[in-house]
Amino acid sequence: MIQALIVDDEPMHLQGLARHVRWESLGYARPLTALSGEEALALMREHAVDVLVTDVSMPGMNGIELAARAKEIHPGIQVLMISGYNEFEFVQEAIHVGAQGYVLKPIKVEEVESKLAAFRTALEKLRLIEAETRALREKVSGSLDAVKDRFAHELIAGAADEGMMASWKMLLDLPELRTGVRIVVFGYDRFMDGGPDAGSRVMRGAAFFKVVGVGLSDLPSVIAAKVWPEEVIAIHPNPTAGENAKMEKQIGFIQGIMEEQYGSTVTVGISNVYGDWRDVQLAYKRVKFMMARARLIAGGQVLHEDRLDEPDFQDYRVREEFIPAIVRMLEESDDAAKAVEYAGNVIDMLQLDHSVSYLRAFALGLVSELARKPGRQEAGEDESHVGVMQRLLDCGHAALIREEVLGFMSRYAAARRDERNRRQHHLIRRVLEYIASHLHENVTAKQLAEQHNINASYLSVLFKKETGKTISECIQEMRINRAIELLQDPAVRVYEVAERVGFQTPAYFSYLFKKITGRTPQEYRDYYYDSQG
Incomplete structure (x- = not known):
């Protein structure tokens, strides 16, 4: 049987759900109940809870905070949020902490039962997958x-x-x-x-x-x-x-x-x-x-x-393995030293069995392959490729060829890294400027990606790398910082502040502001005025 836990600070609502939902026919055991988030956490530490049904708005620990803590205790728990707030932001926050369902008050028993039935199906599938995974693991380990x-x-x-x-x-x-x-x-x-x-x-x-x-x-x-x-x-x-x-x-x-x-x-x-x-x-x-x-x-x-045929095999490795591997390491990795070390090892190996002319051909092939990479002429490197090739043709000793090639690779990697960082920095700066000018709108990562003609997943990675924050975290931080500025103006009411920084309702604005700053918007405004004397 599936074990559910109902959490609500209103005893009447709590008992109503416990009595009127057809738990047994849905495949559930008699539900556990709690009047607060703290009491619910204690129950979850003592019992294996599969489904959490919780009100969003409760004194002390609210439902969103409870859901996040519940996921830490039981990672596979299914969460159904119940709220009297018809607010998109609370839905977003609930989804962010891992809630699988959301219903609004006044509660319709049929809607709750529909969600619970879906949870039962999901839990059955998860348990089947876990059982099959265990069986496969045992089979593989025994084979x-x-x-x-x-x-x-x-x-x-x-x-x-x-x-x-x-x-x-x-x-x-x-x-x-x-x-x-x-x-x-x-x-x-x-x-x-x-x-x-x-x-x-x-x-x-x-x-x-x-x-x-x-x-x-x-x-x-x-x-x-x-x-x-x-x-x-x-x-x-x-x-x-x-x-x-x-x-x-x-x-x-x-x-x-x-x-x-x-x-x-x-x-x-x-x-x-x-x-x-x-x-x-x-x-x-x-x-x-x-x-x-x-x-x-x-x-x-x-x-x-x-x-x-050793010469044929070496030619094959140079053409199909060594040069592509070096180019790939330079193009795809930020660790240029690793690519340079690898190229040095290849040259050391080749010079044991080959002439200076063969090494020169290898070096020219590598430089030529890098020269064909898109965007190199835009970076002003065309002359450097030609210059390196000319100097390689003049090299008469393996050590000079090695030095010329590895030096070129280091310069190539540095120039490419600088160019990539510059483009990424400019892109993220434009994205931040766009967010700042559209704080009052519900801007998403997908919309930002479309606005700047870039893949949404790639933008998210670049944004986190450049700023240290996700896009949603940054938007949230910018909204709160702008709200702090607006709250210092007594002519702007709290609900107007919420609207100007993109929150659809004052309730969610107040919840999130307190979560981040430790004070409600009104408490912050009172504190600011008091500190100003």
Whole structure:
């Protein structure tokens, strides 16, 4: 049964709701009752309360404050506000603290029952989701295959740092790497043969994983994991010569079964042995590149990493990985130092196996890519790109190329950051000016975004970053500050102050003013006059 709590400082209203609502037929237990917010909080600490029905206007702690405190005790609680004020601001405030429903006095029992029925449906769905989530969590935690899949994904994504590896070693009982680790990637060559629908692909993927698992069952130290529906990776720590021979034999068995049963070939890539678990990320990239190139000719091949075309792979990484990663880090991150450090590491790595001419080509490619970014000419940087390229062409030593590129990146990042900050500052200043001149209106974030031709969510993020406040907080603060100024003029009545700063009713203005300043508007005015002598 669902447990409700009714809170109202008027005993007659309290008992009326408790008696006249058909609680039992709605699936509710007999409701708890309280005459104040403080009494209600004490009950909520003792009982599991699912639904809070509270009056807004009560002495001491009002209903809005009670709802906020109730959410802290029972985060999933459903809140129904009852008020005699037909005021939009109270509705806004109630929604802000998490109320799911709002009804006005005089109360109609049918309306309350309708809200309670909706709450029951919402609570049932929440409980179902929680139960399914718990079941899924238990299922995943109890599934060794799922754990292995996650481990493999973290390795090839480079997400397994030293701390994570310590956890994985304990969870999967991984051995210490005495001789290193090798990976074998099995790729289904014509995966769409299973049909275009998701069900067929899932079934084919499950069958593929099963065949690989059976084929490798005689190698207990191998961890087989499903990377994609059409791809399985076998992670082999400390491979011995005998195990390598057995692996080669089982590869043939797997390829034969897949072709016989499903009519498709399987391409297999075998890496070299690497000395650290974290090297699996690079091994995977190298093997995948090798497999992609081989498939252009024919599927069903068995490929060894020691036959990889190193120059082709390095060119691929520079073109498809290193330069895009550096550009993305400069464009998307405020941490230019991280991008510069990464670029320096790439240059250091490349110069070990490449000539100065190759490094120069890499540097020119990076600068050229940055030069094509929109808005650079507007920032007056076109000449600097040309100048850098000319100086790179004149560089005859790797250290000079490194210095020129990293210096340019630092200047590029600084100029872009300054330009972005300047534009953001000007935008937010215009927004603040608009708010200040329209305080008497009900301005929303959506309207501000439309007024300034910007996405509403993005504007909200920029506004908080620039001012330290949300848009609604800032509007509220500006309204109260303007109200304080107006209250100092005895010719302006309190209700006129409320209207001039955008509050629809004096009641909500008084409530919010006291909440922020600690005094009602009249108390503040009296205090101001007294302080003036």
